[in-house]
Amino acid sequence: MIRELRLKNFRIYDALFMECDPSLNIIVGENAQGKTSIIEAIYTLGLTKSHKTAKDYPLIKEGADYAKISAKATLKNREALLEVVFSQEGKKAKYNHIDHPRLSDYIGYMNVVMFAPEDLDLVKGSPSERRRFLDLEIGQVNRHYVYHLNQYKKRLRERNEHLKALQRKHSEPDALLDVLDDQLMHYGLKIIRARASFVDMLRDKLKPLYEALSGEDAVNFRYEPSVTEKTFQEEMRKKRKIDVVTGATSIGPHRDDCGFYFKDTEVKRTASQGQIRTLALALKLAVVDIIKESKGHPPIVLLDDVFSELDASRQNKLMNLLETETQVFITTTSVADMHLKGLKRYKLFTVQQGTIKGVNTHGYEQ
Ligand SMILES: Nc1ncnc2c1ncn2[C@@H]1O[C@H](COP(=O)(O)OP(=O)(O)O)[C@@H](O)[C@H]1O
Numbered sequence: 001m002i003r004e005l006r007l008k009n010f011r012i013y014d015a016l017f018m019e020c021d022p023s024l025n026i027i028v029g030e031n032a033q034g035k036t037s038i039i040e041a042i043y044t045l046g047l048t049k050s051h052k053t054a055k056d057y058p059l060i061k062e063g064a065d066y067a068k069i070s071a072k073a074t075l076k077n078r079e080a081l082l083e084v085v086f087s088q089e090g091k092k093a094k095y096n097h098i099d100h101p102r103l104s105d106y107i108g109y110m111n112v113v114m115f116a117p118e119d120l121d122l123v124k125g126s127p128s129e130r131r132r133f134l135d136l137e138i139g140q141v142n143r144h145y146v147y148h149l150n151q152y153k154k155r156l157r158e159r160n161e162h163l164k165a166l167q168r169k170h171s172e173p174d175a176l177l178d179v180l181d182d183q184l185m186h187y188g189l190k191i192i193r194a195r196a197s198f199v200d201m202l203r204d205k206l207k208p209l210y211e212a213l214s215g216e217d218a219v220n221f222r223y224e225p226s227v228t229e230k231t232f233q234e235e236m237r238k239k240r241k242i243d244v245v246t247g248a249t250s251i252g253p254h255r256d257d258c259g260f261y262f263k264d265t266e267v268k269r270t271a272s273q274g275q276i277r278t279l280a281l282a283l284k285l286a287v288v289d290i291i292k293e294s295k296g297h298p299p300i301v302l303l304d305d306v307f308s309e310l311d312a313s314r315q316n317k318l319m320n321l322l323e324t325e326t327q328v329f330i331t332t333t334s335v336a337d338m339h340l341k342g343l344k345r346y347k348l349f350t351v352q353q354g355t356i357k358g359v360n361t362h363g364y365e366q
């Protein structure tokens with residue numbers, strides 16, 4: 001749980017200081033005033049990368065040479081200081097003043113789950129969106145995964161470079177390719193195993209959550225790997241000649257996908273916008289549950305522009321599904337669209353042009 005958030009040169013913000021509510025924080029403002037930037041900062045502080053951009057430089061305020069996000073937080077009942085800095089030299093992540101050069105050692109101290117309008121792309125979009133989702137969420141609960149994935153990507157680049165070299169020389173697969181294959185498979189198998197078991201966990205949670213939100217019960221979620229644990233080696237051998245001709249690795253976890261189904265029909269073929277939205281919501285709630293079970297405490301929940309889009313009954317269901325000890329941040333352009341009556345307490349921040357113009361607390365005994 002974040003107690004104090006500080007930003008320096010982050011996106012639209014010169015400087016921001018925010019004393020956060022332990023349960024519910026609502027950030028309200030017109031478009032392009034800096035609402036999303038605040039929760040993007042919280043997400044980035046947890047995972048060392050933004051959910052919106054693969055590159056880090058857009059996070060740095062125009063004209064500045066670094067950006068800094070920091071927070072005083074209570075994590076597992078302990079006080080902690082988290083800091084992430086982006087600059088020309090790359091990024092640095094510190095936990096209680098200690099630098100973590102290997103970011104996979106830092107990710108996971110503070111867990112976050114983002115609900116954003118882009119989540120619809122998880123259902124409708126390309127396989128790469130779903131791989132990104134799996135990788136990020138598995139990485140939050142499994143430090144080794146981040147390391148293994150980085151190793152896999154590195155080996156894949158090496159193998160592809162070698163394939164291109166062989167292609168140029170019109171050569172046959174050689175002994176170096178044997179070595180590169182083995183290394184790629186070593187890490188690839190770890191990725192396949194982790195993804196398979198994570199998708200299993202997600203599916204078990206997704207079904208009841210989707211049902212609770214929609215009243216429909218036929219949703220399914222499947223891992224659709226490019227190759228399985230069993231066939232990886234054999235397939236790899238079969239594809240070597242083709243890989244040399246094309247200069248690329250044709251199979252492996254970098255080509256994985258996963259899919260959502262209603263009974264046996266792919267959701268993206270038939271589902272309505274409303275069903276897709278509810279499914280994306282249920283999927284993220286499933287991630288919240290998995291993190292809670294694996295870490296022993298719920299992640300910080302970030303809802304960017306999605307809450308006001310829900311009807312009153314789904315807003316209520318969502319708030320009931322999130323436990324009271326969960327810290328939640330919600331952005332919205334209009335509080336009027338939010339059904340706040342049932343809520344015991346919350347803190348409302350009004351943002352305008354990169355500053356917090358007002359803070360109102362509700363339901364506090366003063
Ligand atoms: N690196 C940056 N430097 C300065 N301003 C930025 C940067 N990145 C985004 N912005 C500005 O931030 C604003 C968008 O902020 P955002 O948090 O997305 O707003 P909201 O969610 O309230 O619509 C835009 O005006 C955009 O131009």
Ligand SMILES: [Mg+2]
Pocket residue numbers: 032035036037305331
């Ligand atoms: Mg926004």
